[in-house]
Amino acid sequence: MVKRTSFERDGCPIARSLDAIGDWWSMLLIREALIGTSRFSEFQKRLGLAKNILTVRLRALVDQGILKTAPASDGSAYQEYLLTPKGRGVxxxxxxxxxxxxxxxxxxxxxxxxxxxxxxxxxxxxxxxxxxxxxxxxxxxxxxxxxxxxxxxxxxxx
Amino acid sequence: MVKRTSFERDGCPIARSLDAIGDWWSMLLIREALIGTSRFSEFQKRLGLAKNILTVRLRALVDQGILKTAPASDGSAYQEYLLTPKGRGVxxxxxxxxxxxxxxxxxxxxxxxxxxxxxxxxxxxxxxxxxxxxxxxxxxxxxxxxxxxxxxxxxxxx
DNA sequence: CTCTAATGGTTGCATCATTAAACTAGATTG
DNA sequence: CAATCTAGTTTAATGATGCAACCATTAGAG
Structure with missing residues (x-):
């Protein structure tokens, strides 16, 4: 997020939403998640973003309660990123x-x-x-x- | 020209929209315009962004057909920024x-x-x-x- | 006609986010 | 037990963003 001007304290709900998910990747990550993408490498391949950015974005989305990590599900011991209700609300x-x-x-x-x-x-x-x-x-x-x-x-x- | 990874050529309509208005200021500018803000200095005061950034954003929005400039209207010889139908569609x-x-x-x-x-x-x-x-x-x-x-x-x- | 303030920008510079690529390290496959 | 997949972290180069200072035009005062 390039900006230092955060809108967290702004009373405008649009600004607040943008503050949460208004950057270029977050929306696309949520779009992917809605389609069914759930793994780190899947997101990376489908969106083609840098892995460090993906790490930061996923963590931010998790911190905000838009995604949650689930320990596993398809056998492998890795984790998945799943949408919360807040995430599906997007x-x-x-x-x-x-x-x-x-x-x-x-x-x-x-x-x-x-x-x-x-x-x-x-x-x-x-x-x-x-x-x-x-x-x-x-x-x-x-x-x-x-x-x-x-x-x-x-x-x-x- | 907001980012290097442009989604212009992407087939996803969400990505295309984000490419056009997905940056932090454009949405807020359109919000302001919908409320009735139309002057450069008005945008600048209400949003508190730097004038150079405002210049770039307004021009980008005009180039995309989201805003249009009108030569004047309220007496002063300056120009106004008004929403087009595409802009109101936001x-x-x-x-x-x-x-x-x-x-x-x-x-x-x-x-x-x-x-x-x-x-x-x-x-x-x-x-x-x-x-x-x-x-x-x-x-x-x-x-x-x-x-x-x-x-x-x-x-x-x- | 000049001085000043406001409007509507443009230019430079510093900073910080973004990127690609190299590297780590555990998990899984073979 | 070697190769590869996963999920990162670290690094350096790049360039977009933000701030401040600087022009240009218009309006108003004297």
């Missing part, structure tokens, strides 16, 4: 990234894969945002409200 | 990032803002993924299929 973010690419990429014909639902094998719908009473919302239909101040007196940026 | 990604933070952050009480729908002022629903016939899908209910080879050519806007 799925919608990845879907959103994918769909943005599908919709706006300049060369969509280069996109190699399609996300389908397993049961029917058909492409999934586009993610949509709804109000509590079920109206579809675009960016312009939303606003940011200050969180009702709880007991915390923590600082927060607008 | 909204669901930001919502997904926000909601991940809201759901899994270790100190959710530090989150300062809530995304509400303008009309009712109530929090929005969680983004959900649906199959074409309307069933909600989790990560495990989906699979990746190879894109139907070449013949397809370009996909239209739909």
């Amino acid at each position: 799925f919608p973010i990845l879907v959103a990234l994918r769909q943005w690419s599908e919709e706006f990429d300049e060369r969509p014909e280069e996109i190699a894969t399609i996300l389908v639902d397993k049961e029917k094998g058909k492409p999934v719908r586009k993610l949509e945002l709804y109000s509590q009473d079920g109206r579809p919302l675009s960016a312009g239909d939303t606003a940011l409200k200050r969180r009702p101040a709880g007991k915390q007196g923590k600082r927060a940026t607008a | 909204f669901p990604i930001l919502v997904a990032l926000r909601q991940w933070s809201e759901e899994f952050d270790e100190r959710p009480e530090e989150i300062a803002t809530i995304l509400v729908d303008k009309e009712k002022g109530k929090p929005v629903r969680k983004l959900e993924l649906y199959s074409q016939d309307g069933r909600p899908l989790s990560a495990g209910d989906t699979a990746l299929k190879r894109r139907p080879a070449g013949k397809q050519g370009k996909r239209a806007t739909a």
Whole structure:
């Protein structure tokens, strides 16, 4: 992570997410993990990143509770990296990234894969945002409200 | 030109999106732009990044068709940075990032803002993924299929 | 018309993250 | 018990990032 400007203490939840998984490799590691990749060498081969970086990233993801290490599973005495619920919770973010690419990429014909639902094998719908009473919302239909101040007196940026 | 390992030529749409907006500042700049920030100095004050970095990021976003510059609008002879449709298309990604933070952050009480729908002022629903016939899908209910080879050519806007 | 402040950048330099590659060391295979 | 696989650590070179200082333009005051 190149930055010294950490957003941990920022009140913006987007910044906080980016602080956790907003670097180039973490998202791809989680993507791989969702596909089923679980071993150090597998991640390294599939993503082609340097091993020292992979070490650091995996450890960071484990520290953050996004991945967990399991002692073994397929016979060998090595360990596996498995997604936690928090890690699986990244799925919608990845879907959103994918769909943005599908919709706006300049060369969509280069996109190699399609996300389908397993049961029917058909492409999934586009993610949509709804109000509590079920109206579809675009960016312009939303606003940011200050969180009702709880007991915390923590600082927060607008 | 953010990194040496570029994913431009990668077939994974997630990698392609990350290649375009996956750096720490771009997402936050788009977030600000969605809120209404449009001036160089405004971005700089609100995000607190160095001006040279801001220059590079804004130019990159303009080059990618995410932002566009407008000559003026509020009297002053300077330019504004406005979102294109491609830029506004990032909204669901930001919502997904926000909601991940809201759901899994270790100190959710530090989150300062809530995304509400303008009309009712109530929090929005969680983004959900649906199959074409309307069933909600989790990560495990989906699979990746190879894109139907070449013949397809370009996909239209739909 | 000059002085000054604000806006919108550009240029240089130091730092730190990233990379590839070499090296370690235990596990597994043969 | 030699070769190879796994999961790292260490190292040096590279270059992207961040900070500060420096230009250029515009606006306002006098």
